[in-house]
Amino acid sequence: MVAGDEGVLRRSPQPPDLLRLHEAVATLFATQGDWRRAYQHLRSALDIARDGSLRDVLTSSYNRRYLDERLYGPFADRRPARPRPALGIALVDLDRFKRVNDTYGHLVGDRVLRRVADLLQEGLPPDGFCARYGGEEFVLWLPGVDAGDAVRIVDAARVRVARHPWSELQPGLHVTISAGLAHEGPDAPTPPERQLRSADDLLYAAKRAGRNKVAYHDAQSTQLITHSE
Numbered sequence: 001m002v003a004g005d006e007g008v009l010r011r012s013p014q015p016p017d018l019l020r021l022h023e024a025v026a027t028l029f030a031t032q033g034d035w036r037r038a039y040q041h042l043r044s045a046l047d048i049a050r051d052g053s054l055r056d057v058l059t060s061s062y063n064r065r066y067l068d069e070r071l072y073g074p075f076a077d078r079r080p081a082r083p084r085p086a087l088g089i090a091l092v093d094l095d096r097f098k099r100v101n102d103t104y105g106h107l108v109g110d111r112v113l114r115r116v117a118d119l120l121q122e123g124l125p126p127d128g129f130c131a132r133y134g135g136e137e138f139v140l141w142l143p144g145v146d147a148g149d150a151v152r153i154v155d156a157a158r159v160r161v162a163r164h165p166w167s168e169l170q171p172g173l174h175v176t177i178s179a180g181l182a183h184e185g186p187d188a189p190t191p192p193e194r195q196l197r198s199a200d201d202l203l204y205a206a207k208r209a210g211r212n213k214v215a216y217h218d219a220q221s222t223q224l225i226t227h228s229e
Contacts (some may be wrong), residue, residue: 001048018080020056022157025036028188028224034222036155040221045201053065054066054069056117056131056132057109058113058114058132059113059114059116059117059132060127061117061120061121061129061130061131061132062130062131062132063131064131064133064134064167066129066130066131067139067141070141070192071192071193071196072193076122076142077085084099084187084188085143085144085186086123086143086144086145086147086183086185086186086188087141087142087143087144087183087184087186087188087192087195087198087222088140088142088143088145088150088181088183088184089139089140089141089142089178089181089182089183089192089195089199090139090140090142090146090150090151090179090180090181090182090183090214091137091138091139091153091177091178091180091196091199091200091202091203092120092135092136092137092138092139092154092157092178092179092197092203093136093137093138093177093179093203093206093207094112094113094116094136094142094175094176094177095175095176095177095178095211097109097112100112100173100175102147104123104124104170104173108169108170108173110174111169112166112169112173113136115164115169116138116161116175116177117130117132117138119157119160119164120138120140120157120161121159122157123142123150123153123157124140124142124153125142125145125149125153126144127143127144128140128141128142128143128219129141134144137201137207138180140153140154140157142154142183146183146185147183147185150179150181150183151181151183151214151216153212154179154216155182155214157179158176158177158178158179158212158214159212161175161176161177162175162176162177176211176212176216177212178198178203178206178211178212179203179206179209179213179214179215180198180199180202180203180204180205180214180215180216180217181196181199181202181205181215181216182196182198182199182202182216183195183216202215203215203216
């Protein structure tokens with residue numbers, strides 16, 4: 001139970017308490033006529049509330065809304081003034097997760113999702129992030145890294161999940177992930193949303209190849225490669 005309990009404790013609802021604190025202080029300054037300080041605390045409260053709306057409630061990773069903003073919304077700069085950096089996008093799926101829920105129950109399944117999210121968020125590049133795409137799927141956003149580094153980052157995440165002591169959560173439990181990685185170099189014409197679709201196709205290839213693998217296209221041969229432990 002160690003891994004799951006730690007995840008629950010780490011996600012104690014501190015941000016809502018901080019939100020209420022900023023709101024209360026803003027109200028206090030407003031009643032005193034100190035509008036500048038009231039505005040500062042109200043702005044902090046709004047920032048906290050917005051960040052909470054972009055986080056997945058279960059795993060505390062970013063959520064689908066945040067990912068969609070990066071793909072389609074104001075974060076997605078269609079005609080950037082500066083050169084666009086290289087970008088890797090990986091779609092990650094827990095292998096046979098339904099079997100985990102059916103065998104150990106949904107509470108254990110939730111703890112597995114939380115722990116996997118923690119493991120996926122390790123070792124990401126600056127400005128990189130992990131977002132829960134839906135269900136047992138996550139997206140890794142890897143900006144500013146070349147193709148080789150992107151493969152190493154995603155495969156390192158796969159190895160961390162495979163080697164994690166899952167039996168401490170439930171005896172006999174073992175969890176692995178599969179991933180599809182699509183990488184584009186700097187100033188690539190492929191928009192990120194199309195990269196995500198490519199990553200989805202590669203994820204299915206990793207599943208068909210036996211799971212617990214990372215599938216990607218080699219830049220030179222454009223052949224499908226699977227990477228296993």
